[in-house]
Amino acid sequence: xxxxxxxxxxxxxxxDEDVDLSLAIGDxxxxxxxxxxxxxxxxxDEATLIAMQQHMAQQxxxxxxxxxxxxxxxxxxxxxxxxxLAEITVAYESGxxxxxxxxxxxxEWPEAEIIAPLVNDDPIFLILYRELYYRHxxxxxxxxxxxxxxxxxxxxxxxxxxxxxxxxxxxELPEQWLWDIIDEFIYQFQVFCTWRSKVKSxxxxxxxxxxxxxxxxxSYSVLNVLYSLIQKSRxxxxxxxxxxxxxxxxxxxxxxxxxxxPLYRMLGYFSIIGLLRVHVLLGDFTLALKVMDNVELxxxxxxxxxxxxxxxxxxxxxxxxxxxxxYPDAIRTFVTVLNFIMRMRQYHTRSYxxxxxxxxxxxxxxxxxxxxxxxxxxxxxxITNISKERYGEQFAKMARGGEESLPAFExxxxxxxxxxxxxxPPPYDDPVALEALISPxxxxxxPTQSSPSSSTxxxxxxxxxxxxxxxxxxxxxxxxxxxxxxxxxxxxxxxNFLDADEExxxxxxxxxxxxxKSISRIPGTDKGSLLDGQMITTSDLNFVIDENMVHIAESTxxxxxxxWFIKNTERTQRIFDDLKHMPLPQPPKNAxxxxxxxxxxxxxxxxxPRAPRTGGQKVAWGGARVA
Amino acid sequence: MTSAWISPPTRTELIEDLxxxxxxxxxxxxxxxxxxxYHQIRSEEYDCLxxxxxxxxxQFNPDLYxxxxxxxxxxxxxxxxxxxxxNLCISLLDERPxxxxxxxxDPLPALLPTLKDLHSLLYRCRFPAxxxxxxxEDLESLRDNYTVECVGFENSVREVAVRAVKAAFTRISTExxxxxxxxxxxxxxxxxxxxxxxxxxxxxxxxxxxxxDNQIEATVVQESISLPQLTKVxxxxxxxxxxxxxxSRPSFxxxxxxxxxxxxxxxxxxxxxxx
Numbered sequence: 001x002x003x004x005x006x007x008x009x010x011x012x013x014x015x016d017e018d019v020d021l022s023l024a025i026g027d028x029x030x031x032x033x034x035x036x037x038x039x040x041x042x043x044x045d046e047a048t049l050i051a052m053q054q055h056m057a058q059q060x061x062x063x064x065x066x067x068x069x070x071x072x073x074x075x076x077x078x079x080x081x082x083x084x085l086a087e088i089t090v091a092y093e094s095g096x097x098x099x100x101x102x103x104x105x106x107x108e109w110p111e112a113e114i115i116a117p118l119v120n121d122d123p124i125f126l127i128l129y130r131e132l133y134y135r136h137x138x139x140x141x142x143x144x145x146x147x148x149x150x151x152x153x154x155x156x157x158x159x160x161x162x163x164x165x166x167x168x169x170x171x172e173l174p175e176q177w178l179w180d181i182i183d184e185f186i187y188q189f190q191v192f193c194t195w196r197s198k199v200k201s202x203x204x205x206x207x208x209x210x211x212x213x214x215x216x217x218x219s220y221s222v223l224n225v226l227y228s229l230i231q232k233s234r235x236x237x238x239x240x241x242x243x244x245x246x247x248x249x250x251x252x253x254x255x256x257x258x259x260x261x262p263l264y265r266m267l268g269y270f271s272i273i274g275l276l277r278v279h280v281l282l283g284d285f286t287l288a289l290k291v292m293d294n295v296e297l298x299x300x301x302x303x304x305x306x307x308x309x310x311x312x313x314x315x316x317x318x319x320x321x322x323x324x325x326x327y328p329d330a331i332r333t334f335v336t337v338l339n340f341i342m343r344m345r346q347y348h349t350r351s352y353x354x355x356x357x358x359x360x361x362x363x364x365x366x367x368x369x370x371x372x373x374x375x376x377x378x379x380x381x382x383i384t385n386i387s388k389e390r391y392g393e394q395f396a397k398m399a400r401g402g403e404e405s406l407p408a409f410e411x412x413x414x415x416x417x418x419x420x421x422x423x424x425p426p427p428y429d430d431p432v433a434l435e436a437l438i439s440p441x442x443x444x445x446x447p448t449q450s451s452p453s454s455s456t457x458x459x460x461x462x463x464x465x466x467x468x469x470x471x472x473x474x475x476x477x478x479x480x481x482x483x484x485x486x487x488x489x490x491x492x493x494x495x496n497f498l499d500a501d502e503e504x505x506x507x508x509x510x511x512x513x514x515x516x517k518s519i520s521r522i523p524g525t526d527k528g529s530l531l532d533g534q535m536i537t538t539s540d541l542n543f544v545i546d547e548n549m550v551h552i553a554e555s556t557x558x559x560x561x562x563x564w565f566i567k568n569t570e571r572t573q574r575i576f577d578d579l580k581h582m583p584l585p586q587p588p589k590n591a592x593x594x595x596x597x598x599x600x601x602x603x604x605x606x607x608x609p610r611a612p613r614t615g616g617q618k619v620a621w622g623g624a625r626v627a
Numbered sequence: 628m629t630s631a632w633i634s635p636p637t638r639t640e641l642i643e644d645l646x647x648x649x650x651x652x653x654x655x656x657x658x659x660x661x662x663x664x665y666h667q668i669r670s671e672e673y674d675c676l677x678x679x680x681x682x683x684x685x686q687f688n689p690d691l692y693x694x695x696x697x698x699x700x701x702x703x704x705x706x707x708x709x710x711x712x713x714n715l716c717i718s719l720l721d722e723r724p725x726x727x728x729x730x731x732x733d734p735l736p737a738l739l740p741t742l743k744d745l746h747s748l749l750y751r752c753r754f755p756a757x758x759x760x761x762x763x764e765d766l767e768s769l770r771d772n773y774t775v776e777c778v779g780f781e782n783s784v785r786e787v788a789v790r791a792v793k794a795a796f797t798r799i800s801t802e803x804x805x806x807x808x809x810x811x812x813x814x815x816x817x818x819x820x821x822x823x824x825x826x827x828x829x830x831x832x833x834x835x836x837x838x839x840d841n842q843i844e845a846t847v848v849q850e851s852i853s854l855p856q857l858t859k860v861x862x863x864x865x866x867x868x869x870x871x872x873x874x875s876r877p878s879f880x881x882x883x884x885x886x887x888x889x890x891x892x893x894x895x896x897x898x899x900x901x902x
Contacts, residue, residue: 219687220652220687223652227649282686282719283718283719283721284679284683284718284719285715285718286675286676286679286715287679287683290647290676323711323714323715323718324711324715325709325711422721422722423686423687423721424686424687424689424721458721458722461717461718461720461722462718465714465717465718468714468743468747469711469714469750472747472750472751503755503803503806504753506803507751507752507753507754507755508751508752509795510752510791510792510794510795511750511751511752511791513791513794513795513840514709514752514791514794515709517794517840519629529633531629531633532629532630532633533629534629542843542844543795543843544795544796544797544841544842544843545795545796545797545799546796546797546798547796547798547799547800547832548800551843552843553843553844553845553846554845555845555846555847555848556845556846556847556848557847557848557850558847558848558849558850560850561850562850562852562856566856566857566859566860569860570859570860570863573860573863
């Protein structure tokens, strides 16, 4: 354990190769198991029989594989060997899913050992194959503890190969797949942690394996992989240099032999997003935004090509802002990406990730509703309307404030928040402590905690923090509705209206003033750290207390015309373009050159653009001018 | 605005490296950060991100956990209100199953609800209630064991109150202000003077100098249209003009109706007159 930890901080941001190489080497010590599995070791006598049986079983399993699938695997392998990105993409995005639907919607794909003969035991392809194999198990089936451990080992094999080969590897993979590799790695980490934290449902075997699990899916090993990929690819240097407008030659020099290769560059970038996500899952919202320091959050970056990555980035950034009480920033983040998703929808409905993306979008509409209730904004009426359509009932409750609003906030938060995890496992290696955890010795020890399961659940910890913030704001909507009616009002009178103690009400007013301000990124700048910002006023209702008199001033937003005009100008242009693209009516053969035919019709020329302009246009236009 | 929070001027280079680099994960650096925390406590400095780095190390290495450090971090973070620092710290406190390794019983589980309550009172601007509870007998151990060590703790609570008052009031009665600051008589007068606020002894009302938050004005926000919003419209129109010049110079005035302008792959219905 200690040695494995060594690795992470041994590397500096500007690493030299030696240090970096040691990074992952010390980390992934469990290669043996994988090697055994497909390279038959020299057999001793007792093992021969078992090996024979295994061999026959494998042959039997092999013969079960449909021929088209065999053909697919051979073809897929060849595409990977050739680094043929187009072919790999087709096999990855369409072939795999097609045969999954057809043959493996309810069972595992054939194990890697069984298909190994098809691909000449190519270890790299087998690692990639297992990557897909386990991903399928996680998404369609119920992974058992062996799957969980082996998928970790396979991920390590893969990253080990990428990071610790002799120089950068020549492999090329589609960007989408590279993103999916990182995404899946973190997803499996997250489900493992969630599964691990449920102590009660574990069998004895599972407890034993977890006790000896060591670094398997430990937070340190996951962070280690992500940081290693970031450092190896020098992606942060790349982004900075690119923003400074360096030439391709300079860029190549800055990023080194790894960073020049798209595979490493993309993995490096995706690892930054991965870190953002892991830190959020662990509840570290500032660090999550800090790792994004160099990333420009806009839609022009080449990294936005992978839509799933783009959407994930904004979801987690927006959520961080929510937890930092920076609601205007959260709103702006969600609005940007929700608009993006809407525009992209037409291209993505057939994509296999569409489901995932639209689920995330739905959660962002929920978070948007939450933020908008806490800090009303008119940034984008369109998104606001969709959000109200979906969560109208909750939104109405949240916006009304008061105690009754809390269940609505809670409902949407639990629905839309990330799946938080605990960094450390329960004490599986300590039977006494474990026993104590399963059956607490006496309820006296924690009288405030109603149920042990909810108190150990990180989601509820974050929920209660969030709800405490919300509860503090709960009186605001009521106060606001009264203040809106006056330009000045005595504090005593207001307290009477509210049936409240005057002093307490004055303190509530201070709180109201406090929450009507927020730190926000300066609008219009994409640059700078995501944590940067300045204080802005978020409320249109402003007030000040002069001893015991409350003075109120309301800011109104002038009518907005621009959006309407722009939208309609664009629409008109579109209609006009469509008209232009329509085939012209075929003029009668003889009549064509005769100017007189079009003459009369183009008297209404302005309103009848479909009137064919004939060869005699001068006459026609002359007519129009007169008209 | 946030730059002092992200990186306080008092932060040393060594700490900056720890906070911003991967070295922050190295358990053997925890003592450096803990020393820095105690330095903050002694010299009225505050560095939220550095303290979060300690909690991060505790999160990953439960054996490093030191409850006194955690309590001190929370006490420091509390007075950063209304910034969310206190919540950010709590977010990193993973539930720990047992503390068998500690020599003494862990004081944190007992103190945590109290600290949360105190923070909540500060965040909700319930300053008189804060002082009442903070001064109560029940919290004697918190005062004697922790806040007394934290130099200027009470003053930093007062600063929270001052921030809130400054934003919401133009004038405030001395009595009310005193209840927020837990000060009376000469001590209160001295404090008001130090703030640079002016107290009118006759009416016992304190005037608060104008600042952006206590100056209110009814405004009408006009929309501002930025160029990127118009890109589509303008580029489309530019294309039009181009078309017109290329193809239908004679009919410039009615260019928009020029439906014969060539589209790729589409023949104009009639050959143009050679000109």
